[in-house]
Amino acid sequence: MSPAAGTVLAVLLSLVSAAGYALAAVAQSRLAAASAPDGHGALRALLARGQWWWAVGLNAAGALAHVAALHYGPLTLVQPLGALTLVAALPLGAYCARRRVTRTEWRGALWTLGGLVGLVAMTGPAAPGEALSLHESLIVAAATVLLIGALATGRPRPRGNGRGSAAADGKGKGVGMGNGNGSGVRARGLGHATASGIASGVASALTQTLTAALALELPGREPAWWQTALLAVLISGFAAGGLLLSQTAYRGGLAAPLAVVNLSNPAAAAIIGVALLGETFRAGAWGWPVAVAASLVAARGVVLLTKGGTPAPEARGARTTPSPVIAGSGPVPQPRRLTDLPAPHPSPRPSPLPAPHASEVEPAPAPLAG
Secondary structure, eight states, rough: HHHHHHHHHHHHHHHHHHHHHHHHHHHHHHHHHOOOOOOOOOHHHHHTOHHHHHHHHHHHHHHHHHHHHHHHHHHHHTGGGGGHHHHHHHHHHHHHHTOOOOOHHHHHHHHHHHHHHHHHHTTTOOOOOOOHHHHEEEHHHHHHHHHHHHHHHHOOOOOSSSOOOHHHOOOOOOTTOOOHHHHHHHHHHHEEEEEEEEHHHHHHHHHHHEEEEHHHHHHSOOOOHHHHHHHHHHHHHHHHHHHHHHHGGGGGGGGGHHHHHHHHHHHHHHHHHHHHHOOOBGGGGGGHHHHHHHHHHHHHHHHHHOOOOOHHHHTTEEEEEEOOTTSSSSOOOOOOOOSSSSSOOOOOOOOOOOOOOGGGGGGOOOOOOO
């Protein structure tokens, strides 16, 4: 197969992979919205849901297409195309939510596609057979485990005193326990999304190494069976860990976690490809600034896609009944002191009765003569 045909096939397989991942992301986000929070038995309840296994199957189909794309194309070509998952997932999520895709989302899709076209144009012709050595794979895996552990176990402290920022500024915009707790949950979800993307990117690089090991194309001596089995275990662990981390990340919504996953995934793979695999960009030194500019354009599109979610209920113009006041959603009224109460008005004094006129006074009876 010619290099041009291999590149075209790699792009097509990457698009199939992005579609599978997009369907899986929508299924996971809907499942996360209907699942109970973390606790004892949460994983068992998740594994008992049929929707979860549909999502696993879609992720597996996307992963197989991704592995096939890596066989025909370089890592720096296949991984950036994974950002198309976000472009496909947001309209699918909007359709499942029975709403229309906003104009901001379409603009974000165009920005993302423009950035991806620039990245694909600058992708260098590195040979697909180049892969990490076993020693490099173990070093990358160990460093990745430490980084994922730091991102996944981080529990940011909520801001404020638990009443939300609305109670502090008196604007009454908080909901429930305030956005302090909500911001902590969102931050933790973004950390899980970052860890999930890194795990998937490293799994892609290790998959390339495993493929080369099975084909006996690794540099040096032929790898032993236990070394190949260790690579397979590492790939399975990173793939399963990335899937579970993305499931917990989708509790904060679909757009923001998926955007972070699609940014951290190619970033991790590109760092490995450029630093260790010798992959590069075209046009020599000029290819780097073009690639950076294309990355910024794609990042701008991801930001627009993240912001172009469901509009607020007030913007829809729907007639809704007044919502009840929730504790912590506004300033708490303080009891008024007795001195602050207005003094009672004094009652008017009774006016004295007017004296009777002389004509109205009855004459006194005259004394009887003795």
